[in-house]
Amino acid sequence: MPLMPPPGLLQPHLCFRDLHSALLLTPRHPQARMLLQKMVAQAQQARQDAEILAVQGRLQHALQHINSAIDNNPLDPSLFLFRGVMYRRLQEFDGAVEDFLRTLDVVTEDQEDMVQQAQRQLLLTYNDFAVHCYRQGAYQEGVLLLNKALRDEQQEKGLYINRGDCFFQLGNLTFAEADYQQALALSPQDEGANMRMGLLQEKMGFCEQRRRYVGFGPHDGPLHGNLGPTVSCRQFQKAEEHFSTAIRHNPQKAQYYLYRAKSRQLLQNIFGARQDVATVLLLNPKQPKLSLLMTNLFPGMSVEEVLSTQVAHLARLQLEQMVEGSLQAGGPQGTVG
Numbered sequence: 001m002p003l004m005p006p007p008g009l010l011q012p013h014l015c016f017r018d019l020h021s022a023l024l025l026t027p028r029h030p031q032a033r034m035l036l037q038k039m040v041a042q043a044q045q046a047r048q049d050a051e052i053l054a055v056q057g058r059l060q061h062a063l064q065h066i067n068s069a070i071d072n073n074p075l076d077p078s079l080f081l082f083r084g085v086m087y088r089r090l091q092e093f094d095g096a097v098e099d100f101l102r103t104l105d106v107v108t109e110d111q112e113d114m115v116q117q118a119q120r121q122l123l124l125t126y127n128d129f130a131v132h133c134y135r136q137g138a139y140q141e142g143v144l145l146l147n148k149a150l151r152d153e154q155q156e157k158g159l160y161i162n163r164g165d166c167f168f169q170l171g172n173l174t175f176a177e178a179d180y181q182q183a184l185a186l187s188p189q190d191e192g193a194n195m196r197m198g199l200l201q202e203k204m205g206f207c208e209q210r211r212r213y214v215g216f217g218p219h220d221g222p223l224h225g226n227l228g229p230t231v232s233c234r235q236f237q238k239a240e241e242h243f244s245t246a247i248r249h250n251p252q253k254a255q256y257y258l259y260r261a262k263s264r265q266l267l268q269n270i271f272g273a274r275q276d277v278a279t280v281l282l283l284n285p286k287q288p289k290l291s292l293l294m295t296n297l298f299p300g301m302s303v304e305e306v307l308s309t310q311v312a313h314l315a316r317l318q319l320e321q322m323v324e325g326s327l328q329a330g331g332p333q334g335t336v337g
Helices: 012-025 030-055 059-072 077-089 093-106 112-135 139-152 157-170 173-186 191-210 230-249 254-266 270-283 290-297 303-307 310-328
Strands: none
Touching: 030 059, 030 077, 059 077, 077 093, 077 112, 093 112, 112 139, 112 157, 139 157, 157 173, 157 191, 173 191, 191 230, 191 254, 230 254, 254 270, 254 290, 270 290, 270 303, 270 310, 303 310
């Protein structure tokens, strides 16, 4: 049943404004005070009805009731805060942001708890809106929203992770790396941040490899056997560094060792390349593209023979140390939802 304003009041928000102005001129006016009290009481009842409906999951109906409450008492900041939460749950993010900002505008100095609630809800709304944009492929819009959230909150790792994800999709890998690093500075053992950093470093390593022939001209030739020009050697070194960083963040990811082994082979670091191949065999002997590299680095040897070598023994020890160190450091923590 739709809520009705007090008898004869078809525009309660205008009536409230007039009553409020009248009482400023004549604070003891009995009829004005009585009518204002009636409107405030109706607003409180509408708020209670909205809370019950919200608990039942009937958010649209709750929104109708809280709208009526605001019409009858537009100076109560808690009503805007409540409606903002309803808008956020309904993913009507623009309305939610507007209501939380309105709450902060209306709230009084002695309502510090409500200020903190509104600020927190505003932060969560910016984050939720950014996640929604990300899922729609609107990555730049997601960055802008998370910039707003991070202006007022620099201790939430999830905000940095989410903005880093947007930068990653935009191809701004340096910015993505900076955000993942910030998230890890806040929570070094966060599983999601470490996983993302590993994927990012993997991609950055590939980017360096693709630039390995920069410097070749029509008359250029190899300077060091198969290494190509000096600039190519530097690119492989950078690629190796990226893959090594990826391994530090996710030491049980077999493909990172495989990619580093290829870079090390091209850098003539044969021992390091063999150790990486042995690590891949320990983690995932069926890793794609492993057989050709194993044939080049361990010619004529079977998997069992490779795993019985001193190189494999050293690889096993180092892998166990890295994994044990990762587990002892702590478990993953939650992120902003």
